[in-house]
Amino acid sequence: STMCNGIVEHSHFDVRQALFKAADGDQSKWSQYAHYVFWSERVTIRRRMGCSPYFALTGTHPLLPFDISEANYLLPPPESVLSSTELITRRAVALSKRHSDLERLHSKVYKARLK
Template identity: 50%
Template sequence: HGRCALTSWMEARALRKENAKAIGQWLPHWDVRQMLFKATGGDVKKWYWYLHHIMWADRITIRKGTGCSPYFMVTGAHPTLPLDVQEATWLVQYPKEIMKTEELIALRAQALAKHTEHVEAMRQRVTKEKERRAAQLEESNRAKIKTYDFKPGDLVLVKNSAIEMSADRKMKLRYLGPMVVITRSKGGAYILAEMDGSRIELPQNLKDMIDVSPETLIELQDDEDISELHDLDLGMGHSDSE
């Protein structure tokens, strides 16, 4: 810059339109400044909080001139933000109209720069929603949902798995019984007996059993072998989750 010889005022020379090189040196920096201004909500003193995320979002945003992002031009793959759908739509409020590129990048930078309190608040909201839906499902299916925890003396029916591969299985009994629960082993399998007390040696899995009458309880005689059966691990521990 020079100064006027008469007034000593600084003289400025406007950039000419054909001087694209000079314009290209400062225009991208102006765009970044506008992005930071939008991301900080006008509080430019916090620019360093969002600079990293602004540069990240700028590299993964589609350019109007090329139709793809710089990330895609370098790697050949479309970028994916490390946010799930609920986080991405909850952390920022997108307008209902077309916005400028710097505004879009600023909003993406805000989503990337999510803070701990935002994530914690979001988790609490999701947890409450899960609990509400679980309670609603349990209430609406109260007559269908049952927790089977058979006790010694309970009457149960056992699925007749021997006929599953039979061609005429529709004409045969699907369940056998009733039978009496003797005990449950550490592995999760149940030891059953016939109504006359004859013990069935083959342990039964919980998923193959249904209760006959929850109000009916058969009195069992004391047997020294019952405690030994209870301590066995018959390898059916997964039955509880079935």
């Protein structure tokens, strides 16, 4: 039906827009951000559902590594209410920085344990 297709296509539109924004408009970089965008999209609460797709499927909230949750709050605060696309993009960018953050945190924790 037309209504169902519109709902599905809108979700794909948010993902496409988030990929575009996360890659700074460079379509050749989409593959570098696709994993983070899809991950962000699946753990972001949907207004219509009242929960994330992850929660709807599993019945539990996603367990995100501490540094990812921290990174979301270390970003500059938004100047206005974020759309779904903007929220997914912000999370995808934060997730893409995760590997370097994990290495840095691992090093700090390891050094602290040796003391």
